[in-house]
Amino acid sequence: xxxxxxxxxxxxxxxxxxxxxxxxxxxxxxxxxxFACPLPAAREMAVPAxxxxxxxxxxxxxxxxxxxxxxxVRVPRGWAGQRVVLYLESATHHATVWVGDAEVVSxxxxxxxxxxxxxxxxxxxxEVRVTVCVDNTLTFQTIPPGVVxxxxxxxxxxxxxxxxxxxxxxxxxxxxSTPIARIDDVxxxxxxxxxxxxxxxxxxxxxxxxxxxxxxxxDAERLEVGRGGGAAGVVSVPDVHRWAPGDGYLxxxxxxxxxxxxxxxxxxxxxxxxxTIDVRGTEFLINGEPFYFTGFGMHEDHPTLGKGHNDAFxxxxxxxxxxxxxxxxxxxxxxYSEDVLDHADRRGIVVIDETAAVGLNMGLGGGIFGGQGYLxxxxxxxxxxxxxxxxxxxxxxxxxxxxxxxxxxxSIANEPESxxxxxxxxxxxxxxxxxxxxxxxxAGFVNVGLSPHGKCRVSQFADVLMINRYYGWYTQTGDLxxxxxxxxxxxxxxxxxxxxxxxTEYGADTLAGLHAVDPQPWTEEYQVAYLEMYHRVFDRIDAxxxxxxxxxxxxxxxxxxxxxxxxxxxxxxxxxxxxSAAFALRRRWxxxx
Ligand code: BDP
Numbered sequence: 360x361x362x363x364x365x366x367x368x369x370x371x372x373x374x375x376x377x378x379x380x381x382x383x384x385x386x387x388x389x390x391x392x393x394f395a396c397p398l399p400a401a402r403e404m405a406v407p408a409x410x411x412x413x414x415x416x417x418x419x420x421x422x423x424x425x426x427x428x429x430x431x432v433r434v435p436r437g438w439a440g441q442r443v444v445l446y447l448e449s450a451t452h453h454a455t456v457w458v459g460d461a462e463v464v465s466x467x468x469x470x471x472x473x474x475x476x477x478x479x480x481x482x483x484x485x486e487v488r489v490t491v492c493v494d495n496t497l498t499f500q501t502i503p504p505g506v507v508x509x510x511x512x513x514x515x516x517x518x519x520x521x522x523x524x525x526x527x528x529x530x531x532x533x534x535x536s537t538p539i540a541r542i543d544d545v546x547x548x549x550x551x552x553x554x555x556x557x558x559x560x561x562x563x564x565x566x567x568x569x570x571x572x573x574x575x576x577x578d579a580e581r582l583e584v585g586r587g588g589g590a591a592g593v594v595s596v597p598d599v600h601r602w603a604p605g606d607g608y609l610x611x612x613x614x615x616x617x618x619x620x621x622x623x624x625x626x627x628x629x630x631x632x633x634x635t636i637d638v639r640g641t642e643f644l645i646n647g648e649p650f651y652f653t654g655f656g657m658h659e660d661h662p663t664l665g666k667g668h669n670d671a672f673x674x675x676x677x678x679x680x681x682x683x684x685x686x687x688x689x690x691x692x693x694x695y696s697e698d699v700l701d702h703a704d705r706r707g708i709v710v711i712d713e714t715a716a717v718g719l720n721m722g723l724g725g726g727i728f729g730g731q732g733y734l735x736x737x738x739x740x741x742x743x744x745x746x747x748x749x750x751x752x753x754x755x756x757x758x759x760x761x762x763x764x765x766x767x768x769x770s771i772a773n774e775p776e777s778x779x780x781x782x783x784x785x786x787x788x789x790x791x792x793x794x795x796x797x798x799x800x801x802a803g804f805v806n807v808g809l810s811p812h813g814k815c816r817v818s819q820f821a822d823v824l825m826i827n828r829y830y831g832w833y834t835q836t837g838d839l840x841x842x843x844x845x846x847x848x849x850x851x852x853x854x855x856x857x858x859x860x861x862x863t864e865y866g867a868d869t870l871a872g873l874h875a876v877d878p879q880p881w882t883e884e885y886q887v888a889y890l891e892m893y894h895r896v897f898d899r900i901d902a903x904x905x906x907x908x909x910x911x912x913x914x915x916x917x918x919x920x921x922x923x924x925x926x927x928x929x930x931x932x933x934x935x936x937x938x939s940a941a942f943a944l945r946r947r948w949x950x951x952x
Pocket of ligand 1: 692909
């Protein structure tokens with residue numbers, strides 16, 4: 360599956376804007392066939408956006424179940440004879456789509472795209488009704504997991520991750536055309552031999568009997584630098600301009616499907632960054648050179664929009680990454696918008712790409728320690744069906760993001776319970792899934808403090824150790840000396856594994872504007888002192904090859920006694936104003952760079 364593009368043979372039309380919308384409070388929409396008529400009693404809703412914060416009725420904000428979106432769209436007159444596709448960049452968490460009265464696709468997994476071939480249901484030039492029913496329910500068999508509990512006051516969605524369960528159509532919905540005989544997928548891998556780069560490509564096609572594949576590689580000035588023929592091959596680029604951190608240089612690979620008379624049947628453009636990734640001992644190498652990650656775990660999270668993608672907010676976040684001297688981020692805790700990955704490619708920002716497998720740990724909930732009243736792995740909780748959904752989430756992430764040069768490492772889960780035989784049995788096959796899906800990039804998962812070195816049974820499968828630690832916050836609260844000792848001791852034991860270590864989370868909740876001479880937890884001074892303490896320890900341990908602070912900005916969470924209007928571990932506020940820590944990090948990271 361390829362993301363829709365405008366090319367010489369393809370067109371796309373965005374369905375962003377206001378849709379008709381209705382929260383299905385009583386769960387009757389399917390029985391009443393709301394897709395088969397103009398959505399009854401509808402209000403309007405913005406796409407892309409989470410619907411939650413736009414609505415003012417608290418019951419709708421925290422509604423658990425289905426909501427309906429509907430609009431009409433005219434299929435362009437010129438699309439006659441073409442294949443017509445509806446492509447949803449995401450629908451959080453499950454969706455069923457109808458075109459007219461016909462159900463055309465359903466999908467689970469709230470942060471990866473899916474499409475439906477709707478050619479049989481539309482006519483070029485005609486208007487058609489598109490209805491999307493989106494369900495935000497999380498169960499132990501979904502990624503991320505949750506559980507709907509029956510309470511005396513009704514159904515209540517519980518989940519174990521520390522961010523608000525925003526839902527809806529968070530990203531663009533496209534109506535797109537492709538030729539019938541077409542390019543179906545493109546896979547790129549790159550290598551370097553001295554100053555020569557190689558671009559290895561593989562093209563999958565559909566209905567393309569008797570057609571040939573040609574590829575043309577052009578540089579950023581659109582000048583041709585190489586060509587190839589056949590469904591798979593290698594294009595060499597002498598004096599290659601490498602893609603590197605801070606230098607997001609991209610080539611364009613045009614893939615063409617041509618007939619015997621050399622007429623163009625289909626054309627698709629794939630951007631290409633030529634770079635290599637290797638793990639050597641405790642080093643993480645990009646283009647053969649040791650790379651040290653600086654940056655953040657982030658969230659797609661903004662007032663009003665929730666998890667809705669917005670270009671202006673995206674650009675502001677990247678500008679702030681640049682301002683502070685960060686060279687990387689992790690897509691904690693789900694795949695981000697495709698626009699974010701494209702932008703990271705162009706800016707040379709390095710990305711750790713994570714699935715939505717967060718909260719597979721009943722020793723934690725909403726970011727705090729404490730049993731959740733369930734076993735993590737059991738017949739009734741995280742089980743084989745969950746693992747199948749998890750495997751699918753990994754495959755969909757890799758399928759979507761495999762060609763991004765910015766992506767250097769896969770994270771297949773955040774803070775799962777990773778001690779015990781069940782954890783080992785659960786994760787072993789998932790590491791096989793990620794390695795089969797992408798044999799070229801390192802893979803790992805993010806380890807939690809409850810499964811420390813010596814106890815963790817999953818880190819054996821990882822190429823890189825990604826570790827979240829909160830000494831000085833959740834433990835040794837306010838005692839930075841004690842925290843420093845404990846942190847160093849634990850990191851030294853991880854270092855004995857001989858793998859690179861990235862600290863993927865460390866942070867302290869900080870209320871912007873709260874100050875004290877004696878740095879106490881929650882003050883801006885404490886956040887600075889806490890981070891500085893961590894940095895002293897990182898600088899003493901060679902195996903530490905990266906630091907990503909939790910979090911880039913304050914973000915919305917479910918309500919809880921440790922959350923004051925959300926999680927406040929941001930180095931920026933939710934409105935993206937800097938706390939004192941931002942200036943301290945800026946000094947360190949700019950000096951490191
Ligand atoms: C970690 C989680 C992250 C939380 C963070 C916190 O990975 O999602 O937001 O802790 O508690 O456990 O702030």
